[in-house]
Amino acid sequence: MTRYILQRLLGMLAVMFTVVTIVFIIVRIAPGDPAAVMLGPDATPADIAALRARLGLDQPLVVQYLFFLGQLIKGDLGQSIFLDMPVTRALAERAEPTFFLTLFSILIASAIALPVGILSAYKRGTLFDQAVTTFAMFAASIPSFWLGLVLIQVFAVRLGWFPVAGYGGPDASFLTRLSHLVLPAVALGVVSSALITRFTRASMLDVLNDDYVRTARSKGMGEFRVVMRHAFKNALIPVLTVIGLTAALLVSGAVVTETVFSLPGVGNLVVSAVLRRDYPVIQGALLVIAAIYVLINFGIDMLYILIDPRVRY
Amino acid sequence: MAAVLSAPSPLTATLPEDVVLRAEDLHTHFIVGERAAKSVDGVTLTVRRGETLAVVGESGSGKSVTSLSIMRLLAHPGRIVAGKILYRMRDGTVVDLATLPEKRMRAIRGKEIAMIFQEPMTSLNPLYTVGDQIMEMIRLHEPLSRHEARRRARQMLELVEIPAAEKRLDQYPHEMSGGMRQRVMIALALSCNPALLIADEPTTALDVTIQAQILDLMRRLQRDIGMSILFITHNLGVVAEIAHEVAVMYAGRVVEQAPVEALFARPRHPYTKGLLACIPNPERDRAADGARLMLNPIPGNVPSVLNLPPGCTYAPRCPLVEPHCEGEAPGLVPAGPGHLSRCFRHELL
Amino acid sequence: MAAVSITPAPRLTTLMLQRKTLAIGLAVILAIALFALLAPLIAPYAPNKLSIVNRLKPPSGTYFFGTDEFGRDIFSRTIYAGRLSLTVGAAATVFACVIGITLGLAAGFFRRADAVIARIIDAMMAFPDILLAIALVAALGPSLTTVIVALGIVYAPRLARIVRASTLVIRELPYVEAARALGVPTWRIMTRHVLRNLVSPILVQATFIFAYAMLAEASLSFLGVGVSPEIPTWGTMIASGRQYVGQADWMTIFPGVAIILSVLSLQLVGDGLRDLLDPRLRKDL
Numbered sequence: 027m028t029r030y031i032l033q034r035l036l037g038m039l040a041v042m043f044t045v046v047t048i049v050f051i052i053v054r055i056a057p058g059d060p061a062a063v064m065l066g067p068d069a070t071p072a073d074i075a076a077l078r079a080r081l082g083l084d085q086p087l088v089v090q091y092l093f094f095l096g097q098l099i100k101g102d103l104g105q106s107i108f109l110d111m112p113v114t115r116a117l118a119e120r121a122e123p124t125f126f127l128t129l130f131s132i133l134i135a136s137a138i139a140l141p142v143g144i145l146s147a148y149k150r151g152t153l154f155d156q157a158v159t160t161f162a163m164f165a166a167s168i169p170s171f172w173l174g175l176v177l178i179q180v181f182a183v184r185l186g187w188f189p190v191a192g193y194g195g196p197d198a199s200f201l202t203r204l205s206h207l208v209l210p211a212v213a214l215g216v217v218s219s220a221l222i223t224r225f226t227r228a229s230m231l232d233v234l235n236d237d238y239v240r241t242a243r244s245k246g247m248g249e250f251r252v253v254m255r256h257a258f259k260n261a262l263i264p265v266l267t268v269i270g271l272t273a274a275l276l277v278s279g280a281v282v283t284e285t286v287f288s289l290p291g292v293g294n295l296v297v298s299a300v301l302r303r304d305y306p307v308i309q310g311a312l313l314v315i316a317a318i319y320v321l322i323n324f325g326i327d328m329l330y331i332l333i334d335p336r337v338r339y
Numbered sequence: 340m341a342a343v344l345s346a347p348s349p350l351t352a353t354l355p356e357d358v359v360l361r362a363e364d365l366h367t368h369f370i371v372g373e374r375a376a377k378s379v380d381g382v383t384l385t386v387r388r389g390e391t392l393a394v395v396g397e398s399g400s401g402k403s404v405t406s407l408s409i410m411r412l413l414a415h416p417g418r419i420v421a422g423k424i425l426y427r428m429r430d431g432t433v434v435d436l437a438t439l440p441e442k443r444m445r446a447i448r449g450k451e452i453a454m455i456f457q458e459p460m461t462s463l464n465p466l467y468t469v470g471d472q473i474m475e476m477i478r479l480h481e482p483l484s485r486h487e488a489r490r491r492a493r494q495m496l497e498l499v500e501i502p503a504a505e506k507r508l509d510q511y512p513h514e515m516s517g518g519m520r521q522r523v524m525i526a527l528a529l530s531c532n533p534a535l536l537i538a539d540e541p542t543t544a545l546d547v548t549i550q551a552q553i554l555d556l557m558r559r560l561q562r563d564i565g566m567s568i569l570f571i572t573h574n575l576g577v578v579a580e581i582a583h584e585v586a587v588m589y590a591g592r593v594v595e596q597a598p599v600e601a602l603f604a605r606p607r608h609p610y611t612k613g614l615l616a617c618i619p620n621p622e623r624d625r626a627a628d629g630a631r632l633m634l635n636p637i638p639g640n641v642p643s644v645l646n647l648p649p650g651c652t653y654a655p656r657c658p659l660v661e662p663h664c665e666g667e668a669p670g671l672v673p674a675g676p677g678h679l680s681r682c683f684r685h686e687l688l
Numbered sequence: 689m690a691a692v693s694i695t696p697a698p699r700l701t702t703l704m705l706q707r708k709t710l711a712i713g714l715a716v717i718l719a720i721a722l723f724a725l726l727a728p729l730i731a732p733y734a735p736n737k738l739s740i741v742n743r744l745k746p747p748s749g750t751y752f753f754g755t756d757e758f759g760r761d762i763f764s765r766t767i768y769a770g771r772l773s774l775t776v777g778a779a780a781t782v783f784a785c786v787i788g789i790t791l792g793l794a795a796g797f798f799r800r801a802d803a804v805i806a807r808i809i810d811a812m813m814a815f816p817d818i819l820l821a822i823a824l825v826a827a828l829g830p831s832l833t834t835v836i837v838a839l840g841i842v843y844a845p846r847l848a849r850i851v852r853a854s855t856l857v858i859r860e861l862p863y864v865e866a867a868r869a870l871g872v873p874t875w876r877i878m879t880r881h882v883l884r885n886l887v888s889p890i891l892v893q894a895t896f897i898f899a900y901a902m903l904a905e906a907s908l909s910f911l912g913v914g915v916s917p918e919i920p921t922w923g924t925m926i927a928s929g930r931q932y933v934g935q936a937d938w939m940t941i942f943p944g945v946a947i948i949l950s951v952l953s954l955q956l957v958g959d960g961l962r963d964l965l966d967p968r969l970r971k972d973l
């Protein structure tokens with residue numbers, strides 16, 4: 027088990043390191059001088075040179091890279107150019123809506139996908155199964171921002187059940203903030219339920235014909251127990267992997283959905299940073315989101331230990 | 340209507356007192372689109388109380404499908420399309436397992452009829468301890484506390500001679516060898532004292548010494564508990580060792596059933612005769628180098644279950660075949676005391 | 689991993705049409721492509737023809753899909769937008785194939801390259817697709833070409849992964865080893881044996897990438913970080929309709945339906961092709 031954990035830990039660090047390097051490269055392949063781009067056409071050469079020095083752009087690339095790594099280890103993502111605050115603080119201030127949006131979306135997606143996927147595999151080949159397969163493909167074809175707009179049209183503008191946009195202002199109560207998250211979470215949840223449904227169905231199909239499932243039936247237990255306790259638990263590992271993957275994808279779904287619903291989250295921050303060429307913010311957000319993805323995957327690898335005794339050795 | 344339902348089952352009279360299970364002209368097909376694999380196509384067999392019926396036959400002859408039909412555990416798209424499976428419950432009533440509602444079937448599985456599957460390596464759930472899996476079965480059928488169930492599970496492991504039973508209870512299947520897992524399967528199957536045990540090649544996957552131990556064990560358990568056994572194998576040596584009666588299957592049908600001595604002494608079906616000739620006989624078959632054993636395989640192949648010949652299914656390989664055999668399928672007819680044969684020409688054998 | 693025989697073309701087409709979902713998917717995407725191609729003939733109005741008196745008109749006999757805030761005909765714009773959306777999707781797919789196949793082959797064949805490439809592939813997959821695309825576009829500067837390049841880079845690792853995995857298997861096959869032992873040059877082995885066996889999985893994956901790239905392009909355009917807002921793509925049309933939600937819903941509905949139809953039909957085609965070309969991959973996924 028220790029070997030398994032160490033192996034995963036090393037794997038995670040290796041991916042992290044590559045991620046950091048890729049981010050460094052992406053931000054630096056920008057053609058032209060980022061300092062000049064950031065300051066706009068009216069900047070004087072002196073201003074540009076000052077900014078270059080501030081950003082460390084006047085150093086050779088290797089030095090910049092090492093400096094970048096050193097800052098990262100200290101937990102320093104640099105200074106936002108437009109927000110006049112450290113990138114870490116900018117990110118932290120907007121973490122809440124993004125966190126809850128992702129959490130609720132994944133809960134909604136799982137609440138739809140798990141039962142539907144299990145039942146669909148259990149009743150494979152029936153009309154229900156075909157309907158599920160078709161629906162899953164359909165849901166995967168809907169742009170989440172479009173679904174968001176349709177939800178706004180129906181539930182916010184026409185019916186007035188939920189607020190149209192925003193996060194309720196700085197003094198809003200937690201409940202008000204939650205009510206602002208309902209529609210975006212539904213939009214994201216429905217779209218991402220498609221992938222989880224298909225995976226749940228496929229992994230259930232894999233295990234439903236396994237010998238131990240037949241053994242469970244031969245003991246005389248009810249179908250619900252056979253399917254949930256014996257089949258589903260064995261299907262859980264691939265399903266968990268996909269749920270984790272989806273959670274990470276949702277973070278990027280959030281980029282778009284937050285824009286639709288004007289939620290002041292990380293996604294919104296990224297979009298405005300891109301529009302304003304605030305490179306440190308783009309770079310920081312990329313790093314944090316990729317790190318979250320890698321961490322979620324690591325967390326799932328660790329969950330396997332709880333589920334599968336074979337991993338424990 | 341209600342009166343009819345509460346009256347004793349009309350089936351009860353149809354089954355002799357000493358018979359536990361009787362399959363009558365059972366047909367189980369796997370239907371995919373327009374094609375049907377007739378895996379079981381007219382199986383008739385009888386298991387008597389406290390006795391062992393061995394079912395023998397080549398690979399693919401439908402032995403496993405027959406036993407899964409009895410348990411009603413057929414994998415999709417398998418279906419019992421015709422026939423009866425009469426079973427005498429402990430309380431004496433007779434039910435037809437072929438048509439019994441799923442809910443009542445559940446009370447029978449594990450408690451009345453238990454099954455050991457052909458695949459010992461994969462038949463246990465990898466995610467639960469062996470103890471949990473046995474206790475689950477016990478607690479499904481009996482109102483025992485966890486603690487009591489655990490004690491019973493340990494006794495079961497001791498019964499099948501697993502050393503350090505207490506410790507083994509908390510192990511997972513992957514920590515055990517194939518032989519151990521098969522013992523666990525046997526312990527599991529026996530844990531609710533079933534009246535009938537179906538054992539589908541319980542020893543095939545094991546090496547010879549363990550095989551002998553397990554056969555010995557089953558024989559002893561049968562004597563002690565008094566259960567009936569339907570024992571599936573394609574090893575005639577095992578049959579001689581354990582069975583009271585033998586049913587021989589060929590291409591989805593029982594072609595002969597007889598007490599074991601009668602069958603070995605005078606098989607009344609050409610297929611059985613061919614099978615018996617296949618048993619390695621060290622004296623007769625010793626090859627020149629003294630090491631390799633010569634077998635006398637029956638020439639030809641088993642017909643495909645997708646496309647069975649219209650008459651006797653054995654006709655294409657039969658040395659006694661006559662034109663009549665290819666047009667009409669013979670029935671299972673008496674061919675001696677307690678001896679049934681599905682051959683027009685059994686007199687000749 | 690036995691050699692996959694390439695089904696002769698005429699039989700392949702009949703087989704394709706025999707599968708209902710595949711046939712439907714193919715019909716829909718071809719119809720959409722045809723509409724886009726023949727836009728000047730089909731569209732009743734020029735896509736940029738302004739008509740202030742007719743602004744924000746609901747769908748009617750004159751304006752099938754209604755008009756936008758400048759009185760432009762949504763129906764005509766939707767058809768014209770299809771040209772760009774499809775082009776971006778297709779071009780990004782081709783680009784992804786070129787990078788992905790090259791990287792995958794290199795990783796599968798050259799042990800030393802593999803360590804690096806496999807790691808890069810893993811790390812690239814750690815970025816959510818849209819986010820990575822946004823960052824790349826931001827770095828390269830927004831334009832039609834950069835969107836294509838960015839999406840190509842984003843989706844290349846998916847192909848690289850498949851190609852690498854299959855290459856690792858195929859290179860160990862006896863006849864490939866024999867060919868190598870006989871001194872057949874590596875690149876010939878790659879094209880002759882490896883790529884031929886990979887045609888089906890690549891085709892299937894490319895179809896899905898096409899679908900994802902169209903979705904991603906729409907997202908980028910909607911966010912305003914993709915192609916310039918003046919160019920009509922389905923994404924930019926939805927973006928401009930955003931202000932009129934509840935007032936002129938048709939501005940967002942119709943381009944959205946166009947995206948859904950295209951992506952759905954591409955996924956149907958991809959699924960159908962997978963079933964058809966490679967029964968081993970038929971994992972009900």
Ligand SMILES: Nc1ncnc2c1ncn2[C@@H]1O[C@H](COP(=O)(O)OP(=O)(O)OP(=O)(O)O)[C@@H](O)[C@H]1O
Nearest residue numbers: 369376378397398399400401402403404405414644
């Ligand atoms: N799930 C299934 N779908 C289709 N055909 C099946 C299925 N299960 C069994 N069959 C067919 O039924 C026939 C009988 O199979 P069965 O498993 O009963 O043979 P068997 O006598 O137990 O053989 P063995 O000695 O190898 O265990 C075979 O031809 C097999 O192909």
Ligand SMILES: [Mg+2]
Nearest residue numbers: 402403404457
């Ligand atoms: Mg069998």
